[in-house]
Amino acid sequence: MARSKNESQLYVDSLLAHGSLSGTTPLYLTGARALIESVVLVSQLEDIQRVRPNTVVVLSAEMGAGGWLASAALRHAWERRASAVIVAGSTYASGVVVLAERLDITLLATHGDPAGLALALSAEIGAALSVVDAKLARVAQAVAKETSVGEVVKTVSRELDGIGISLEYGDIVVASAGTSQRTAVDVISVEVGTASSSSFNFALMAHMPSSGRSNPLMVRSILEVAVPAVKAALLFEDLVSADRAVPTAAFGFLAQDFVASGAELLETQGRLLAELGWRLDEPYVAVFFSSRRAEGCGPELTAVLRLLWRKVAVRSPLAEVQDGWLAIVPAGRLEVGDQLENRIEVRLGAALFALNLTAGLSRWREEPTSLPLIVHEARLAAAAASPGKVLGFARLGVSAAATFVDAKAIALVAELTLPRLMACDERDVIIAAVAAFLDHHGSVSLAAKSLNVHRNTLQARLHRARELGVPLDMPSELLSVHLILNVLRRSWQDLPGSQSLLEKEESM
Amino acid sequence: MRTLLTADDVSNIRTGAHFLACTIDPTTIYLYEQMITRAMEDQPVELVTVDELSADDLVVAVGMVTQGLSIADMPPVGDEFLACISDMEVRLGREVKAVYSLAAANYNGIIPLMVGLQSALPVIDSDPMGRVLPLISQTTLAMGGVGISPVTLMGVTGERALVEADDPQRAETLVRALVTELGGWAATAMYPCSAKQLKEHGVHGSVTRMIQIGQILNARTTSVEKKILLLSELLDSTRIARARVSHIESLSRPTGPGLPAQPSSVTLQDESTGHIIRAEIQNEILLVLVDGAVTAAVPDMITLLNSEQGTVVNVDDIRVGNVLDILKLRAAPQWYTSAGFDLAEPRAFGIPLEHPRRRHG
Numbered sequence: 001m002a003r004s005k006n007e008s009q010l011y012v013d014s015l016l017a018h019g020s021l022s023g024t025t026p027l028y029l030t031g032a033r034a035l036i037e038s039v040v041l042v043s044q045l046e047d048i049q050r051v052r053p054n055t056v057v058v059l060s061a062e063m064g065a066g067g068w069l070a071s072a073a074l075r076h077a078w079e080r081r082a083s084a085v086i087v088a089g090s091t092y093a094s095g096v097v098v099l100a101e102r103l104d105i106t107l108l109a110t111h112g113d114p115a116g117l118a119l120a121l122s123a124e125i126g127a128a129l130s131v132v133d134a135k136l137a138r139v140a141q142a143v144a145k146e147t148s149v150g151e152v153v154k155t156v157s158r159e160l161d162g163i164g165i166s167l168e169y170g171d172i173v174v175a176s177a178g179t180s181q182r183t184a185v186d187v188i189s190v191e192v193g194t195a196s197s198s199s200f201n202f203a204l205m206a207h208m209p210s211s212g213r214s215n216p217l218m219v220r221s222i223l224e225v226a227v228p229a230v231k232a233a234l235l236f237e238d239l240v241s242a243d244r245a246v247p248t249a250a251f252g253f254l255a256q257d258f259v260a261s262g263a264e265l266l267e268t269q270g271r272l273l274a275e276l277g278w279r280l281d282e283p284y285v286a287v288f289f290s291s292r293r294a295e296g297c298g299p300e301l302t303a304v305l306r307l308l309w310r311k312v313a314v315r316s317p318l319a320e321v322q323d324g325w326l327a328i329v330p331a332g333r334l335e336v337g338d339q340l341e342n343r344i345e346v347r348l349g350a351a352l353f354a355l356n357l358t359a360g361l362s363r364w365r366e367e368p369t370s371l372p373l374i375v376h377e378a379r380l381a382a383a384a385a386s387p388g389k390v391l392g393f394a395r396l397g398v399s400a401a402a403t404f405v406d407a408k409a410i411a412l413v414a415e416l417t418l419p420r421l422m423a424c425d426e427r428d429v430i431i432a433a434v435a436a437f438l439d440h441h442g443s444v445s446l447a448a449k450s451l452n453v454h455r456n457t458l459q460a461r462l463h464r465a466r467e468l469g470v471p472l473d474m475p476s477e478l479l480s481v482h483l484i485l486n487v488l489r490r491s492w493q494d495l496p497g498s499q500s501l502l503e504k505e506e507s508m
Numbered sequence: 509m510r511t512l513l514t515a516d517d518v519s520n521i522r523t524g525a526h527f528l529a530c531t532i533d534p535t536t537i538y539l540y541e542q543m544i545t546r547a548m549e550d551q552p553v554e555l556v557t558v559d560e561l562s563a564d565d566l567v568v569a570v571g572m573v574t575q576g577l578s579i580a581d582m583p584p585v586g587d588e589f590l591a592c593i594s595d596m597e598v599r600l601g602r603e604v605k606a607v608y609s610l611a612a613a614n615y616n617g618i619i620p621l622m623v624g625l626q627s628a629l630p631v632i633d634s635d636p637m638g639r640v641l642p643l644i645s646q647t648t649l650a651m652g653g654v655g656i657s658p659v660t661l662m663g664v665t666g667e668r669a670l671v672e673a674d675d676p677q678r679a680e681t682l683v684r685a686l687v688t689e690l691g692g693w694a695a696t697a698m699y700p701c702s703a704k705q706l707k708e709h710g711v712h713g714s715v716t717r718m719i720q721i722g723q724i725l726n727a728r729t730t731s732v733e734k735k736i737l738l739l740s741e742l743l744d745s746t747r748i749a750r751a752r753v754s755h756i757e758s759l760s761r762p763t764g765p766g767l768p769a770q771p772s773s774v775t776l777q778d779e780s781t782g783h784i785i786r787a788e789i790q791n792e793i794l795l796v797l798v799d800g801a802v803t804a805a806v807p808d809m810i811t812l813l814n815s816e817q818g819t820v821v822n823v824d825d826i827r828v829g830n831v832l833d834i835l836k837l838r839a840a841p842q843w844y845t846s847a848g849f850d851l852a853e854p855r856a857f858g859i860p861l862e863h864p865r866r867r868h869g
Contacts, residue, residue, distance in 0.1 A: 045861060067757055067773050068788045068797060068859070075800025095755040095775030099784045099800055 009215045010036040010128050012056075012084050012106050020120035024086060024108040028100035034083040035215065039125060041118040045069065048076035058086045058110075058118040070096045070107075078103040086110055086117065132218060135159075136225050143229035149307060152233050153177045156204075156226045163214055164207035165223075167192070167230060172351040174202075174307045185210045190223040192230050204230055238303045241317055245306075247276035249319035252326045255372035273371075282330060284371065285337045286362040287344070288378035289318075289325040291355075292387050301355065311347045313340065324382065326375060337364035337392070344390045353388025360385055361392045380404060410487040418484070421468040426461075433461035434470055435485040438478065510560060510630070512552040515545045518621060520722025525617030526820045527721050528837075529640040529792050530811045534822055535580040536572075536615040540622055547625045554630040555715055556606060561703035566602045567632060568593065569699040570623050571610025573644060573683060577664070577692025579615065588662040588695030589623040595660040595670060596697045608632040608706065610698070612714030613640040631715065636699060638711030638840035639809050642791045644683060645676035646851050648842040649699050652709030659683055659698040663690025711840040717743075725818060732818035736833060748796055748803055748834040750815050751776035751785050753826055774826055776834070785834065789823050794857050796834060804836040805863050807843035807852040811835050 012034040015021040037054040040047065043062045051057060057077045063069065070087045074096065077085045084106035087096075100107035110117050139159045146152045149167055157165040157178035166176035185208060192202035204227060206219045251273065289305060302320045309318040309327065316329040331337055344352075344359050352359060360381025362374035377393035383404065385391035415422050421430065432451060437458070440446035448458040462472065471477040513521075522541040526534055544553070561567065570589050572579060593604050607627070609620045612635035624631040636647035636654075650656060656679045659671040669686050673679040679698075687694045724730070724738045739745050755775035776785040785803075788795040793810035796803050804810050812821040813833040821832055842848050844865055850856070853863040 063860070067775075068786055068795060071784075071786050071797050071800040072802065072861070073800075075797070078800070095757070095773070095784065095786060098754070098775070098777070099786075102782060102784055102799065 009218065010125060012036060015121070015124065016108075020117065020124050021084075021086075021108060023112060024110045024117070025089065027097045027107040027109055028105075030104050030106050034106050036083045036121075036125065037217070039118050039121040041115055042073075045072055045076065048073055048080065048082075051077070051080045051082055053081035055080070055082045056084045056086065056118075056121060057082050058114045058121075059088065060114050060118075061088065067096050071099050074099055074103055074105055074107065078105045084108055086114065088114060132221070135218075136221055139222050140225045140229075143226045144232075146229060147233060147236050149230060149233045149237060150175045150177070150310075152226060152229050153204075156206075156222060159222060160206065160214060160219060163209055163219070166205045166207070168203050168205055169201070169304045170354060172304070172308070172354050174304060178207075179209060186216070188216060188219050188223065190220065190227060192227055192234075202230070202234070234303060234307075238299075238306065241303075241306045245317035245319035247278065248317055248326055248328055249321060250276055251278060251328065251371065252319055252321035252375060255375045278371065283332060283365055283367070284328045284362075284374060285331040285340060285364055286371075286374040286378035287313075287327045287329060287340065288360045288375070288382040289352075290358050290360065290379070290382035290385075291324060292358065304355070305357075308348055308351050312343045324379070326378070328371070328375075331364055334364050334366075337361060341390055341392050349388060349390070352390070356387050358382045358385035358387055359390035361390065363392070363394045405483070405487055407487050407490075410484055414484050414488060418469055421465070421470055424468055426464070430461050430465050430468065430470075431485050431488055433458055434465045434472065435482070435489055437462060437472075438482045438485070511555040513548070513555055513621065515548060517719050518544050518548070518553075518618070520719045520726060521618055521621065521715065522722065523725050523820070524718025524721035525613050525615070527725060527811055528613035528617070528718065528809060530820050530823060534820075536578070537618055539580060539583065540615060540618045544618070544621050544625060547622070551625055551628075553621050553624045555633055556630040558632050558634050558703055558707045558710065558712060561606055561632070563702060563704035563707075565605035565703040566600065566700060567606045567608055567703055567706055568596055568604050568697045568701075569610040569636060569649075570607045570620055570695070570697050571616035572619060572693055573661075573687050573696050574693040575684060575687040579693055582664050582692065584695060585666070586626070588666075589619070589697065590626055591662045591668060592660040592695055592697035593623075593627060593629075595668060596658065596700055599658050599660070599670060600700060604629065604700075606630045606632050606703070607697075608710070609635040609714070610644070610696070611635060611637040611640045612711070612718060613637075616640070617715075617718055632703075632706065633715045634706055634710040634712045635714045636706075636710055638714055638843070639807070640792060641807075641852055642857075643680050644696075644698065645680040646856070647676070647699065648711055648840065648848075649701065649705070649709050650676040651842060651845075651847045651851065652705070654699060654701045654705050654709055656698050658700065659696055661686060661690065661694040661696050663687070663694045665691055667691075669694075709842075711842070725820070730818070732813070732815060732833070735818045736813070736835070739835065743837050745835050745837045748798065748810075748836050749776070749778040749783060749785050750780075750831065750833050751778040751783070753828050753830045753832065756826060756828060772823075774823075776832065787834070788859065790857055793823070795854055795859060795861070796836070802861065802864055805854050805861065806857065807839040807848060807863070809837040809839055811837065 012021065015036065016024070016026060035054045036056055038052055039056045039058060040051050041058045041060050042048055043060045048057055057073060059069065059073055073085050082105065086108045089109045089111040097107060139156070142155050142159065143152050146155055153165050153167055153175045154177040157163060162178050164176065164178040167174045188206040188208060190204045192204055204223050206223055208214055208216065208219065302325065305325055306318050313327065313329050316327045318325050318327045329340060341361050360378045360383065362377035381391045381393040381396065384396055421427060424430065436447040436450050437444065440450065444455055444458055448455045451458065466472055470481060518541055522537050525537055570592065597604055607620050607623050607629050608631065610616050620631045636649040638648070644656065655674065656676045657672045657674065659679055661669045661683065667690055669690070671679055671682050671686065673682055683696070720742055721739065724735055724742065736747055753774060754777050757773040772789045774787045774789065778785060783798050786797045787793050787810070795805045796810055813819065813835060814821050815831040815833050843852055849863055849866045853866060854861040
């Protein structure tokens with residue numbers, strides 16, 4: 001039987017084949033491979049109650065003999081999850097072997113001096129531990145050379161025989177390497193830490209395969225050794241990315257004042273833009289990420305988003321701008337825009353949802369584009385997208401118009417013109433009823449069906465709306481009423497943790 | 509209350525004595541039962557409680573001490589205990605008023621009845637062990653500071669000896685050596701004390717308990733399960749397992765110096781639960797492990813019943829394939845004190861193990 005590929009791990013079967021246990025007689029061997037991490041020579045039965053898991057328990061000659069002793073030792077060793085029990089060759093009997101089988105714990109018999117056997121095993125464990133130390137030093141050296149998070153993760157995975165390693169931020173996989181994580185039976189996680197007080201935290205994860213060949217303690221030690229390198233790589237990459245993103249950030253700042261016309265920007269800031277590396281005669285697509293998070297955009301989120309953005313367009317840096325994150329991607333062909341949208345959807349969709357972000361893309365144009373215009377389009381598309389979704393500006397419909405109205409101003413108008421409705425306890429329900437009624441061209445039946453309520457219930461709510469001053473019977477007012485109600489409905493839906501109107505409807 | 513024992517009582521005592529020490533030599537108990545029953549046709553034997561005696565009355569323990577020889581192999585002539593009592597009276601210059609059993613189980617549980625019949629002395633419903641222990645120093649009287657000596661002995665061939673030793677352990681060593689020289693067994697009288705001392709430091713009701721156990725086990729129409737239930741109510745006993753004997757070992761443990769008999773072990777398997785039960789034997793069952801965990805240990809009493817008939821199983825008669833009920837009984841409370849554990853926990857028998865209750869209180 002070959003020794004484990006990983007020399008730092010000792011197993012009972014390996015040492016029986018060609019190690020310090022080769023002189024012992026196996027009375028019972030467990031089906032599973034029993035890992036050995038320590039050995040203890042016991043002279044008191046009670047000593048076994050304090051051994052660590054994965055320990056080989058050797059009963060000393062001074063302890064005395066007796067089948068009962070072997071039975072009790074087996075029991076204690078089983079309770080402590082020991083690797084094996086070694087008894088003197090003369091003390092065992094079939095009853096003890098049957099008990100070892102029942103408890104499924106390896107039982108070996110030695111015909112030599114138990115103390116000598118324990119010493120030999122101890123020396124073997126010491127040698128294995130020195131291999132561990134050497135290995136940890138080698139891993140530390142290897143990961144210290146890497147400057148990117150992806151390379152650090154790859155190096156760790158390589159050192160662990162290719163098992164799946166990932167750097168995760170909350171549930172978002174920022175970088176990964178090694179075999180598929182789907183086959184993992186256990187996950188070992190080591191916290192990487194974060195500078196800010198974020199609800200998320202970076203963690204380095206090892207996805208242990210079902211083969212069980214990897215020593216969990218060794219894996220954890222290697223992850224811990226790799227943590228400083230991961231932190232350094234995160235900081236270094238953030239620094240490099242921030243540096244590379246300066247032209248984009250600068251452009252984002254300049255473009256704020258030149259929404260309508262690129263010509264004006266070119267006229268006044270053309271030289272500066274040229275110095276920043278922008279070629280205004282080339283087509284670009286702008287990508288804008290907008291946050292719906294209450295806590296806004298911290299530097300940590302920027303770092304995470306930049307790491308994620310590498311999966312989409314590694315050459316186009318992502319810059320943090322005033323109200324989100326901006327990237328401008330060269331797009332010589334129409335397909336580039338579609339591919340970009342598709343890649344964001346596929347590769348970042350889950351992460352965007354987890355981070356409560358939206359993504360928007362500008363339209364692709366063949367002719368040289370007004371850069372401020374594409375930034376504005378991407379920003380508007382991001383504003384119109386649902387959380388976790390990516391939306392191209394070209395796909396906006398007329399309903400998007402409601403997205404861009406000033407929700408705060410609309411709310412003020414509503415407070416002014418519909419004060420009784422806004423103060424009413426049943427406000428949400430009535431707004432939902434009226435909005436549904438207007439959505440369905442004044443059809444009570446269709447509106448009631450869409451809200452899953454009885455027709456009479458909807459009629460009652462519409463009647464109540466009229467009582468509260470909603471001008472449902474004045475055609476000239478209906479467009480404004482519909483707009484107000486839609487904006488109010490949308491703003492409530494966007495509130496974090498808010499209960500949807502439908503949910504309220506069902507719970508009533 | 510003074511009680512005149514009947515032949516049924518003697519039969520029940522025999523069964524009870526056997527039950528409380530399912531160990532060697534049931535033949536001796538049977539022989540004594542027969543002799544006592546015959547002798548009772550002419551004269552009754554009187555059982556008294558220690559309260560019925562005057563506080564200063566001299567009482568002595570009587571019992572056989574053996575060393576390698578079965579009593580049935582060389583039966584006593586009959587005058588041995590009378591000689592021991594007589595020697596005791598001469599040595600102390602006082603008249604013995606009553607006798608009590610050295611150990612209220614096994615043959616020493618029934619022998620005092622014969623002595624009572626022969627000497628016309630009442631038998632006290634008390635003893636200094638409440639069970640059988642192999643050493644004469646392992647008594648509640650020794651725990652209470654009651655002196656063991658003088659010990660008077662009469663051996664197989666009629667030779668007599670008297671031992672004076674203050675320390676019970678030293679007396680044990682001397683008596684054990686003498687018994688070997690006297691031929692393998694000796695009738696003895698020891699622990700001469702006042703009725704008041706016996707009352708303070710003895711275990712009481714032990715003869716009555718044997719009668720009650722016998723009444724349960726000798727009832728022919730009672731099922732085994734019912735017997736076990738009744739024993740549980742009487743003795744607060746528990747059944748550790750009903751298991752089949754799978755292996756018998758001898759000499760699995762070395763005998764400590766001064767400890768009689770040869771050790772052996774029995775391994776059983778509970779066929780319903782799969783538990784593996786190991787019983788360590790040295791004269792009596794000292795230790796029971798269930799799946800390697802200590803479930804009963806001296807001073808607990810551990811006894812065996814035939815699962816089909818509900819009769820007591822001798823350790824010597826265990827065979828591979830037998831299905832046995834293993835019962836655990838609590839010993840007298842004195843044995844679960846620190847001094848009691850010092851005298852009678854597994855360590856005292858050469859097994860390096862503390863009784864679980866010493867650790868857990």
